[in-house]
Amino acid sequence: MGDGVGTICGNCEHVSEYLLGVGMLYSSIDRVAHLLPKGAQRLIADIRSKQEITQVDYAHKLYECPSCDTTHPRFYLSFRYGENQMFQPDYRCGDCWGPLRVAQKDIFSYRCRKCGARQLRREFEICPWD
Ligand SMILES: [Zn+2]
Numbered sequence: 069m070g071d072g073v074g075t076i077c078g079n080c081e082h083v084s085e086y087l088l089g090v091g092m093l094y095s096s097i098d099r100v101a102h103l104l105p106k107g108a109q110r111l112i113a114d115i116r117s118k119q120e121i122t123q124v125d126y127a128h129k130l131y132e133c134p135s136c137d138t139t140h141p142r143f144y145l146s147f148r149y150g151e152n153q154m155f156q157p158d159y160r161c162g163d164c165w166g167p168l169r170v171a172q173k174d175i176f177s178y179r180c181r182k183c184g185a186r187q188l189r190r191e192f193e194i195c196p197w198d
Pocket residue numbers: 077078079080081082180181182183184185
């Protein structure tokens with residue numbers, strides 16, 4: 069199941085919509101690999117050609133850029149391989165190129181990506197998808 073959430077900036081009215089969570093259409097890692105950056109796809113193919121992967125976890129998640137204080141939707145994927153090594157794709161902020169991490173705050177407490185104001189509020193409910 070996934071959830072949609074939309075934010076609107078109280079200052080510039082910039083709208084962002086996010087679909088978060090795991091959709092039913094993704095039943096295996098092969099179905100989700102194309103959602104990852106090309107470099108990560110190559111890395112995964114390489115790992116899987118040599119080793120067993122376990123504990124696969126994935127979902128559409130909200131990431132945050134700690135330096136811009138903005139949110140960025142990305143496809144999260146992690147799994148274990150080898151001697152307890154953990155794989156996760158590296159994502160970067162499209163604005164400042166800083167590393168992104170999984171968002172830790174309420175979506176409405178970040179800055180607007182367009183004008184930088186901290187005035188995000190809920191836009192409207194989007195129907196659950198999958
Ligand atoms: Zn704004």
